[in-house]
Amino acid sequence: MLALDRKLVRDFRQMKGQAAAIAAVVACGVALFIMSLATLVSMQESQRAYYERYRFAEIFVSLKRAPRLLEDRLASIPGVSRVQTRIVRPVNLNVVGMSEPATGRIISIPEFDDPKLNALHLRSGRYVEPWRENEVLVGEAFAEAHGLEPGDTVRAVLNGRLETLEVVGIALSPEYIAQIPPGSFLPDDRRYGIFWMGERAMEAAFDMESAFNNATMRLTRSASVDRVIEQVDSLLKPYGGLGAYDRDDNVSHRFISDEISQLKTMGLFVPAIFLGVAAFLLNVVLRRLLSLQRDQIAALKAFGYTDAQIGWHYMKLVLMIVVFGFVVGVVMGIFLGKSVTGMYAAFYRFPVFEFHLDPPIIVASFAITSGAAFVGVYGAVRSAVTLPPAEAMRPPSPPVYSPTVIERLGIERLFSQQFRMILRELERRWAKSLLSAFGISLALSILIVGNFGNDAIDYLMHLQFFVSDRSDMQIVFREVTSGPAIHEVAQLPGVTYAEPFRSVPARLRAGHRMRQVGVLGLQPKPELFRPIDADEQVVAIPKEGLLLSEKLAEILAVRAGDPIKLEVLEGERPVLEVFVAGTVNDFSGLSVYVDRLWLSKVMGEGEAISGAFLSVDEQSTEALYERLKHTPAVAGSTIKVAALQSFLETFAENILRMRAFNIFFACVIAFGVVYNNARIALSERSRELATLRVIGFTRREITGILIGELSIITALAIPLGLGLGHFFCYLLSFQMDTEMYRIPFVLHSSTYATAVVVVVIAAIISSFVVRKRLRSLDLIAVLKTRE
């Protein structure tokens, strides 16, 4: 080994505490980068392969009923390459050991062949056999939630008759990677299941011989989605077509796409902060090292080492730290990635979804990490090695101090000598003090950003489940019902209040912009389900016109007062010229609220209702559930508390785990920054402090000077970090703005408080380290060292 490399290894060993702190920060950045990107790529790749292999459809449409013969005409629409017609029906399920009703969807599949589109992946058991009446395949999520296996049975109400379905297989479909019940924005594996049944058995059970009520299509490469949708709609109009839509409006697809785009944001944003901090720390530490080794650099140059050789020597030191952090980061990233992938696997049902780390991601993360490090230290190394050797040989000229603010103001007598020394040091090197404060403030901001997601979700849940939706339960009728039926609903056992609603699928068109949405008709002054704006204020339902989610208004580029075309996709399918009455700044989905009676009026129907929100007396819920299971007129019900509970059960553990990771990461960064600052302050000032000790200062007094300096920098960093964290979250809330959710910009005061506490603890621990080192300060040796 060359002597210079030996020096490298020994220098590295000498600064191992600081090197480890920096490597830890690098490791966190790399781990987060690898975790996010590898998970992202794994997910995209799984999605792509799944869609391709199992022929995920591109166009979806529901209708009332059409003869099977129409399939050929759908297939002959220019741009359509393949059509699969089928029967899709809601079912009420009666699961053993579960008092509340579960709902589901049952979908027909050809008995003799694979479905042409949305093919199934059989996890266990077998495919349905022809001529067997009640054989079904069950979606894996529901099967797992209830421990169903091939051979088990499920009781379900099909077309008003209670039937026993025999489970012959467990299956997955690219159409239901995320199983989210209609009208909900959370998956509910216990209360919502997907079933597949042989085509003939379905025809018989639902009186749909040689007919279909749902079709999916795949397109040729050059097809125009809009043109195909237009033609499908015009073809299906006489058959009660509900409006064709593309993958963007498929709930499962949209959910995954949103997740992918959020992963992208997180995967780039947060690691960037970490790498920025690492670059900053490397800069600070290396600058100090270079100034300590000024005379060594001069000697090396005097012997004939070139600038490049010496520069590379120090860069190698940086590289050692980076490589060390990088290796740890990759291992951590793989661990985190596997953990997160496991979490996603509970949510997203792919045939194969494994964490897979592509070499290009490793290469990219190494390039980015070392790039950041080089940027961080380049200036420092360059200026040190290009210093003329004769100049480097001389010790740096003594620092120039000047009177500080308090002396200029003439109030110095109010402060102790030590305090004035601290202030002078801070003021003389104000840029460095500010940078140190900035580094600590970044740690604080990471803590805030880490908790921001949790705060946002908490708030979203609170808004959705307690402020906006105050009902206990929501039921949907099988068929649109006349207004007075609400009185019958109110008579159901345990129901204390029932509020009717009317919902219709529709298309909103403004100029060339179009969106397919559900229009929700509410009571003029709803009690149980109320649109809420960003200030948690109830927004009144306009007497006429539409109230749109702000996001939807943005997509359609409309404002209050603008005309808009409403194409209802149900019943008589009227096309109405209406107007935007207002917008509401809500946080999930794309909603359209209208006055229920106004909607019925403009649609030219009598008073009609699609379902109701219910208040239920807790004592009687069991009786109500029992009754609903046997009420064929009710197609589905969502129990709010149950949905919430199910979500929390599935994800509470994961959320806790993520929170622990976040706090760990932020602690690493906070400690890394504070500790390095303290060590450098100690190294720079040990001579001065030793001199003070020699002339009679107590140990306590000199500790006070150093720790006082750190305290002031930390105190400065706190407001800066709070502001920075606030700002980052604000940016993130914009970045994460999708159609499914808008992450609200909410931060609990406890998040700020936690962040401050963590940073202060890191500072206190660092002060202890410094204090311990000050205790063992060798006065004679320090004074002898030439600097």
Place this chain on the structure above:
Amino acid sequence: MNTKAVFSANGVTKVYGEGDVEVHALRGIDLELFEKEFVVLLGHSGSGKSTLLNILGGLDQVTAGKVYYRDQELTAATDRELTHYRRIHVGFVFQFYNLIPSLTARENVALVTEISEDPMKPDAALELVDLGHRLDHFPAQLSGGEQQRVAIARAIAKQPDVLLCDEPTGALDVKTGITVLEAIERVNRELGTTTAVITHNAVIADMANRVISLSDGQITEVKVIESRTAVGQLQW
């Protein structure tokens, strides 16, 4: 005495700073150093002797004037050429040794031999300064005199043409200083390396072939010593 000049300087001037803080370190120095000779540059602190040595060693630039090393004009050399010049021809010994504290005696010497064209073995160089028994000690484990001898070994290991020593005994007591000077003298004698030693200590001048005195940036006297005093006899 060979009369071929190794160094020749004409009208060398060096000014640090500008305006009010302008310091004239050298004011028109003319000088020649010859092969194999042992020269002492004598002067008080601030006389400009260190500056002169740095310029001869290719560590510093002149403000005006010319300096030649044999046929090469150092004052016209690029940074790269100066680095090469130092690497091949010059050995430095500094007042504060400038050893790399994280390397042992042997490794400190190896640091130089690894980039030289025809070096001696680090062990041999240390043997020459009587440190053959302390090869694997770190600077912190060596006395001041020993550290300076490591520095001398480091400077001569590349077999330089010139050895430039900046106050080599400045930080040492008499007894230790003598051992260091003995090492330098031995190198000059046995290897024939042209040697220039800077000092403010007039006594040391007695061991030289020639003594050049500097004061306030100018040469005040050049004295040829006819009968050199043996190092062991020096006293101050």
